[in-house]
Amino acid sequence: MRSPNISLIIPVYNVEDYLPDCLDSVLAQSYADFEVVAVNDGSTDRSREILADYAKKDSRIRIIDQANRGLAGARNTGVAAANGMYIAFVDSDDYIDSDYLSVMYSNANEFNADISISGRYIDCGGQSSHENRPAFTSKRLGPIEAARALNSYRSFDMSMHGKLFLASLFKGLAFPEGKNSEDQFMCYRLILRSNCSYYEDRPLYYYRHREGSISRSSRVNVFPIEASHEQLEYIRRHVPALINVAETSCFFSQVAVYNAFAVRDLEMPNEIANVVLKEPKRFLGSVIRNEDIPGYKKIQAITYCFARPVYKAVYLAKKG
Numbered sequence: 001m002r003s004p005n006i007s008l009i010i011p012v013y014n015v016e017d018y019l020p021d022c023l024d025s026v027l028a029q030s031y032a033d034f035e036v037v038a039v040n041d042g043s044t045d046r047s048r049e050i051l052a053d054y055a056k057k058d059s060r061i062r063i064i065d066q067a068n069r070g071l072a073g074a075r076n077t078g079v080a081a082a083n084g085m086y087i088a089f090v091d092s093d094d095y096i097d098s099d100y101l102s103v104m105y106s107n108a109n110e111f112n113a114d115i116s117i118s119g120r121y122i123d124c125g126g127q128s129s130h131e132n133r134p135a136f137t138s139k140r141l142g143p144i145e146a147a148r149a150l151n152s153y154r155s156f157d158m159s160m161h162g163k164l165f166l167a168s169l170f171k172g173l174a175f176p177e178g179k180n181s182e183d184q185f186m187c188y189r190l191i192l193r194s195n196c197s198y199y200e201d202r203p204l205y206y207y208r209h210r211e212g213s214i215s216r217s218s219r220v221n222v223f224p225i226e227a228s229h230e231q232l233e234y235i236r237r238h239v240p241a242l243i244n245v246a247e248t249s250c251f252f253s254q255v256a257v258y259n260a261f262a263v264r265d266l267e268m269p270n271e272i273a274n275v276v277l278k279e280p281k282r283f284l285g286s287v288i289r290n291e292d293i294p295g296y297k298k299i300q301a302i303t304y305c306f307a308r309p310v311y312k313a314v315y316l317a318k319k320g
Contacts, residue, residue, distance in 0.1 A: 004060070006034035006101055007084030007167070010092050011074030016046040018093040018208065023054045023061075025095035025206075031102035036061040037078045042068030047092075072175035072182040075160070079170050087167045089160040090205075094123075097204040104164040107198045111140050114166040114194035117156045119201040123208045130203045133157075135292070137201040146197040147188060147235075147242055151249045152292035155199065158187040162205040169193050184227035184253075192239060220260040222272055228253035247286035248293060254280050255304055262312055263319050281305050 008026060012019065026036060038055075040048050040063060048065070055061040064077055079087060086108065090096060100118065108116040121128040133156065136149035149155040156162065160183050169190045175182040191197060232246040254276040261268050268276070280301075287293060287301045303311040 003083040003085070004033050004035045005084055006031075006086045006088060006105065006164070007078075007082035008034050008036050008101070009075060009078030009082065009087060009089050010036060010038045011041055011071055011078065011089075012038055012043060012047050012051060012092045013041040013068065013071075013074070014043050014045045014047060015092045016043075016050060019047055019050050021095050022090060022092050023050075025098070026090065027054070027058055028098045029096075029101050030099050031105055034060065034101060035083060037081050038063050039074040039078045039081075040065045041070070041074040042066065069177060072177045072179065075175050075182070076177065079167075079174075082167060085167055086164050087170065088164045091161055091207075093208050094161060095206045095208070097206070100204040101164075103200070103202065103204060107200060108164055108166075111196070111198040113140065113196050113198035114169060115146070115190065115197040116164040117197060117199040118162050118205055119156075119203040120162050120205040120207050121203045123206050125209075128206060131207075132201070134201050137199050139198070141197045141199060143192045143194055143196070144239065144242060146191045146194065146199075147239070148245055148292050149197075149199065150188060150191055151245045153252065153297060154292070154294055155201075158184045159207075160187065161207065165190060166194070179223045179226070180221040181223040181227050184224055185230060188231050189234070192234075220257065220264065220266060222257050224253040224256055225250075225272070225275055244286040244290055245292070247283040248290045251280050251283040251287050251301060252297075255301075258304075259315055262316060277308075 010022065038051050038061060040051060051063050055063055064081055066077055075089065086105065088101065088104065104116040104118060107113065119133065120131055122131050133154055135152055135155040136145070137155070141149060150158060173186065173189060176185045179185065228250040232250055235242045235246040257272065258276040284301060284305050288298055300311070
């Protein structure tokens, strides 16, 4: 039996209120040569039942049941089970445009790209807005230029969603289980392994902000610090021309963790404070020299390093 061109991996954990929207959008795709690998990651609500109902309607849906291992573990299971030449990820509380796979696959073929990338909408309570990130768009990107784009904060980011990957790029790699920010640990490795990427800032993926999701939890996710340090060490060993890019990522990852504590009005553990309050100054020079970073973010960086009370007041005012 011929394998499909695309394996669409959907990790599922307790999303009964959102899963039908996700699956309806997947089955409405104008491009039909795909399979769905739905990994039921120990759901305790009606999610498994919903998956079974949809699998009865469409034979392209395969369900894999496992004890709860978290998002990284569910994705690892999905990648291992995938049969397609390409792999895409859709979070089970998100949904996609009907032309999502068609455009992504067409761009991968037309531009001989190992990774095809789209823009996205942000859905906040049913109100969607295009997250406009026009830098590096509509052209083939070699691995070094794609890594620049990935870390530029004005192009595509490190999320797995909104991307179509050549499946062979995952050989020997796995998402780090037990850690949040699993995308940040993985994406740069895939980018730097690729022949080239193609990015079209056409919004085709709908990313849903919702209360209770991992990214919006009241607990602070400090793993971006570790992930950015890993990227820096990887680039030092393999792509030294990008060291300033990796140091820039370390800077803004540390600031993001500081921001998360500030907006929640939580005290930082000493081991985290020692990093986010002291280390960014080491990387400030790379931020200032980085031609991909917009001027307003460089001003933010300088303010963070030398006038942190002002930075904190301005940041909290914007979030208020």
